[in-house]
Amino acid sequence: MAQIAFREALNQAMVEEMERDDRIFLMGEEVGHYNGAYKVSKGMLEKFGERRVLDTPIAENGFAGIGIGAAMAGLRPIVEFMTWNFSFVAADQLISNAAKIRQMSAGQFTLPIVFRGPGGSAHMLAAQHSQSTEALWAHVPGLKVVMPANPYDAKGLLKSALRDNNPIVFIEGEIMYGDLGEVPEGEYLIPLGVGDVKREGKHITIVAWSKMVKIALAAATELAKEGIEVEVVDPRTIRPLDEELIVSSVSKTGRALIIEEGWPFNGVGAEIAYRIARRCFDDLDAPVERLTGADMPMPYNHHLEELCIPTVPRAVAAVKKLLYLED
Amino acid sequence: MSAIEREVMEPHEKTRSVEKAQLLEYYRQMLAIRRMEEALAKAYSLRKFGGFLHLAIGQEAVAVGSIAALKPEDYAFATYREHAHAYAKGMSARSIIAELFGKRTGCSMGLGGSMHLFDAPRNFMGGYGIVGGHIPLAAGTAFASKYRGDGRVTLCYFGDGSVAQGAFHEALTLAALWKLPVVFICENNQYSMGTPLHRSMSVLDVSQKALGYGMARDRFDGDDVVKVRDRMAEAIRRARSESLPTLVEVVTYRFRGHSMSDAGLYRTKEEVDEWKKRDPITVGRGLLEKASVAESEVLAIEEGVKREIEDAVKFADESGELTFEELEQFTYKE
Numbered sequence: 001m002a003q004i005a006f007r008e009a010l011n012q013a014m015v016e017e018m019e020r021d022d023r024i025f026l027m028g029e030e031v032g033h034y035n036g037a038y039k040v041s042k043g044m045l046e047k048f049g050e051r052r053v054l055d056t057p058i059a060e061n062g063f064a065g066i067g068i069g070a071a072m073a074g075l076r077p078i079v080e081f082m083t084w085n086f087s088f089v090a091a092d093q094l095i096s097n098a099a100k101i102r103q104m105s106a107g108q109f110t111l112p113i114v115f116r117g118p119g120g121s122a123h124m125l126a127a128q129h130s131q132s133t134e135a136l137w138a139h140v141p142g143l144k145v146v147m148p149a150n151p152y153d154a155k156g157l158l159k160s161a162l163r164d165n166n167p168i169v170f171i172e173g174e175i176m177y178g179d180l181g182e183v184p185e186g187e188y189l190i191p192l193g194v195g196d197v198k199r200e201g202k203h204i205t206i207v208a209w210s211k212m213v214k215i216a217l218a219a220a221t222e223l224a225k226e227g228i229e230v231e232v233v234d235p236r237t238i239r240p241l242d243e244e245l246i247v248s249s250v251s252k253t254g255r256a257l258i259i260e261e262g263w264p265f266n267g268v269g270a271e272i273a274y275r276i277a278r279r280c281f282d283d284l285d286a287p288v289e290r291l292t293g294a295d296m297p298m299p300y301n302h303h304l305e306e307l308c309i310p311t312v313p314r315a316v317a318a319v320k321k322l323l324y325l326e327d
Numbered sequence: 328m329s330a331i332e333r334e335v336m337e338p339h340e341k342t343r344s345v346e347k348a349q350l351l352e353y354y355r356q357m358l359a360i361r362r363m364e365e366a367l368a369k370a371y372s373l374r375k376f377g378g379f380l381h382l383a384i385g386q387e388a389v390a391v392g393s394i395a396a397l398k399p400e401d402y403a404f405a406t407y408r409e410h411a412h413a414y415a416k417g418m419s420a421r422s423i424i425a426e427l428f429g430k431r432t433g434c435s436m437g438l439g440g441s442m443h444l445f446d447a448p449r450n451f452m453g454g455y456g457i458v459g460g461h462i463p464l465a466a467g468t469a470f471a472s473k474y475r476g477d478g479r480v481t482l483c484y485f486g487d488g489s490v491a492q493g494a495f496h497e498a499l500t501l502a503a504l505w506k507l508p509v510v511f512i513c514e515n516n517q518y519s520m521g522t523p524l525h526r527s528m529s530v531l532d533v534s535q536k537a538l539g540y541g542m543a544r545d546r547f548d549g550d551d552v553v554k555v556r557d558r559m560a561e562a563i564r565r566a567r568s569e570s571l572p573t574l575v576e577v578v579t580y581r582f583r584g585h586s587m588s589d590a591g592l593y594r595t596k597e598e599v600d601e602w603k604k605r606d607p608i609t610v611g612r613g614l615l616e617k618a619s620v621a622e623s624e625v626l627a628i629e630e631g632v633k634r635e636i637e638d639a640v641k642f643a644d645e646s647g648e649l650t651f652e653e654l655e656q657f658t659y660k661e
Contacts, residue, residue, distance in 0.1 A: 062500060065464050066501060070471040105453060
């Protein structure tokens with residue numbers, strides 16, 4: 001199987017779906033002539049022309065709303081946010097319009113639209129450019145939230161998202177675009193709402209998504225050297241959440257650590273911890289633990305930034321604590 | 328207020344040769360909207376429904392005149408003050424009143440209420456409750472029309488209060504840049520809630536905002552339904568045949584408060600009475616007299632409207648409600 005980059009997998013998903021469905025178009029800042037700020041849309045303007053690949057001015061509220069209106073009229077837009085940090089000026093469009101029009105109209109209008117772009121911290125981008133937004137979006141009924149962890153998932157999930165009939169928040173790890181992974185030649189889809197066991201184990205479950213799956217897998221490799229077998233569960237879709245997969249894993253291992261890059265208060269991990277506590281109460285051998293980003297805006301300084309993001313050593317330490325193996 | 332009134336452009340006199348039947352129909356629609364909203368105000372005070380109720384009494388000619396220049400396949404977006412636009416776009420008084428009563432026979436099955444009337448088959452794309460937030464959506468359906476080449480036009484109504492919103496400016500930026508077939512209609516009723524124009528705007532002529540976007544504009548007052556229709560027809564023609572947007576400002580006035588809880592202490596009774604002399608329904612009646620429409624025809628229309636609204640209230644009263652089990656299907660599409 002060919003090894004391709006995360007950005008190339010996303011590009012393939014968009015190109016393939018646009019080839020099969022003329023209703024799909026891409027718009028966003030620098031997606032066309034510049035080939036994308038992160039080169040995800042490289043070559044797409046040349047392939048599809050300016051009718052279907054549109055550079056927008058820096059007006060997220062405006063073009064997010066245009067996407068929603070176009071979806072109401074039956075098109076299937078892809079709206080790229082250069083980063084999810086810039087989505088807040090369009091928050092009204094996502095929350096007040098995209099998430100609610102279907103219900104307010106009693107199903108007369110559906111909104112097949114994908115909002116996508118990079119999220120999470122990168123390196124030394126400071127507070128306004130280093131945020132995880134999934135907890136904010138997943139809070140809103142009417143939206144689906146998808147966060148792939150590798151190129152294979154990225155392609156299969158984005159293709160499914162582009163065939164779904166709901167507004168979708170698709171968040172790509174900002175420092176994952178160069179990640180390589182195997183992606184098959186032929187077409188495949190990964191259904192939304194179905195998680196994936198990224199590594200099997202029996203002593204403890206780590207629930208992680210997007211970039212944090214890499215931290216979880218690296219920690220699992222470290223811990224395996226000491227005979228600790230970690231199961232890594234990636235929900236892949238935050239909403240709808242594959243609760244059954246998480247519950248079945250934790251029921252087996254009896255311990256759970258949730259790793260998320262975002263802030264702890266009202267984080268996605270808080271919701272998952274609640275569901276585990278409710279469903280696995282009798283199976284738990286330790287309290288559910290969370291490893292999250294620090295509860296503060298992201299600092300610029302490199303050393304301080306590193307202390308604000310979950311890392312492999314901290315994940316290893318958290319697992320040992322849950323297994324009562326601390327020194 | 329009078330300063331603005333004086334700035335309003337003079338009407339085109341060439342357009343007076345309107346068919347009697349059309350005049351009667353415009354009059355019927357305006358009257359039905361007026362009677363419907365009066366019935367809603369009454370039902371509200373009887374606590375038949377709750378929430379917010381924003382009436383457009385005094386502004387009827389804007390909705391009726393502009394939609395008269397539209398084709399059925401064209402799109403219309405409106406604000407939370409949208410009963411008039413919904414009715415003018417072809418929605419029945421039954422479906423509107425039942426919606427406000429929260430009933431399953433309402434256009435949105437009682438899930439949207441007064442502020443969120445929707446009718447997909449009639450291309451009434453909704454009433455929206457966030458000031459200015461719907462204006463980009465209208466640019467979006469216009470985008471879809473251009474993308475498909477389907478020749479449809481989108482009308483987007485909003486109030487003078489929307490003009491301060493970023494969404495308004497971003498929508499105009501994009502519509503002008505991409506040459507979208509949309510008409511932005513500012514219904515300038517002189518007040519954003521209780522704040523008069525001069526306390527919310529540095530430039531009182533809203534249509535001037537178009538200049539910065541290189542967009543066509545028009546500005547006129549909204550008491551004469553035929554004038555509204557004809558001036559809108561030009562903007563709609565520009566959208567349909569040249570794929571160009573227009574910003575239209577229609578100067579109007581709401582006779583009632585912002586909503587039902589508004590005591591109207593920010594304006595004088597004299598000012599309201601002055602505007603009532605230009606009541607669009609009185610003006611419409613005048614147009615009928617000018618066209619020598621028989622009194623009996625007018626009376627027949629008034630009687631028909633009375634029956635229509637009484638029937639709609641009864642229908643809404645007698646309709647049932649959605650169950651919680653039925654509600655769930657509307658959050659996500661399977």
